[in-house]
Amino acid sequence: MAFELACLDHAPGSLIAPVALALSAFAIRDEAPSDIDAREALLDDAFGPARFLKTCQRLRDGSAPAPGLALVATNDDGALIGTVRLWPARAGGRDALLLGPLAVAASSRSLGIGRALIEESLARAVELGHRAVLLVGDAPYYARFGFERRFTERLTMPGPVERARFLGLELVAGALEGVRGRVIPAARPAVDLPRAA
Numbered sequence: 001m002a003f004e005l006a007c008l009d010h011a012p013g014s015l016i017a018p019v020a021l022a023l024s025a026f027a028i029r030d031e032a033p034s035d036i037d038a039r040e041a042l043l044d045d046a047f048g049p050a051r052f053l054k055t056c057q058r059l060r061d062g063s064a065p066a067p068g069l070a071l072v073a074t075n076d077d078g079a080l081i082g083t084v085r086l087w088p089a090r091a092g093g094r095d096a097l098l099l100g101p102l103a104v105a106a107s108s109r110s111l112g113i114g115r116a117l118i119e120e121s122l123a124r125a126v127e128l129g130h131r132a133v134l135l136v137g138d139a140p141y142y143a144r145f146g147f148e149r150r151f152t153e154r155l156t157m158p159g160p161v162e163r164a165r166f167l168g169l170e171l172v173a174g175a176l177e178g179v180r181g182r183v184i185p186a187a188r189p190a191v192d193l194p195r196a197a
């Protein structure tokens with residue numbers, strides 16, 4: 001999937017007229033094994049080393065992303081400038097995806113790349129028959145995609161999370177209705193973690 005964006009700014013000396021300064025294109029595609037180093041460097045830049053301490057990371061450890069749901073964004077030069085992955089999980093005994101981490105290179109933000117990564121991954125998740133998505137992230141950002149706090153009120157994670165950042169989205173109406181219990185990786189049993197950020 002390719003996108004082309006006009007980057008707008010004000011003309012020098014003008015207070016009102018925006019002008020197109022450049023065209024910036026990006027593409028969304030499946031992550032490849034050769035993307036791993038660039039992806040990890042991008043995630044280090046975006047989150048720092050604390051990313052490895054997060055409760056969500058405990059759910060991802062030893063797992064692989066759901067098939068077809070590890071995406072990258074690349075720029076005109078083919079450089080990796082965005083990443084998102086969704087992971088198979090069980091939430092209160094129901095199948096769900098866990099979204100994250102999502103990151104866009106600092107030099108490429110506010111161009112719609114984060115939105116494109118989320119919208120493409122959610123569209124694919126629907127096509128693949130997934131029913132619900134959970135994440136821990138900034139509600140003011142994810143609310144625009146329909147993520148809501150109410151779907152996770154009776155769910156617990158296998159470590160501490162800020163409840164206000166624990167969000168859910170139904171891909172199929174009712175998929176998270178009344179759900180309660182622990183979120184665990186799809187392929188592994190629930191384990192209480194001794195400590196996590």
Ligand SMILES: CC(C)(COP(=O)(O)OP(=O)(O)OC[C@H]1O[C@@H](n2cnc3c(N)ncnc32)[C@H](O)[C@@H]1OP(=O)(O)O)[C@@H](O)C(=O)NCCC(=O)NCCS
Nearest residue numbers: 046102103104109110111112113114115116137138140141
């Ligand atoms: C969050 C992130 C992925 C957004 O990527 P992006 O390509 O800039 O996103 P988009 O272009 O689709 O959207 C940009 C808009 O989201 C807003 N936004 C970005 N991060 C936000 C946040 N944490 N909370 C609320 N709004 C946010 C921007 O202000 C911008 O608003 P505008 O459209 O009114 O100007 C990117 O800022 C990033 O990588 N941040 C660091 C890592 C991170 O926080 N990841 C998400 C985990 S919560």
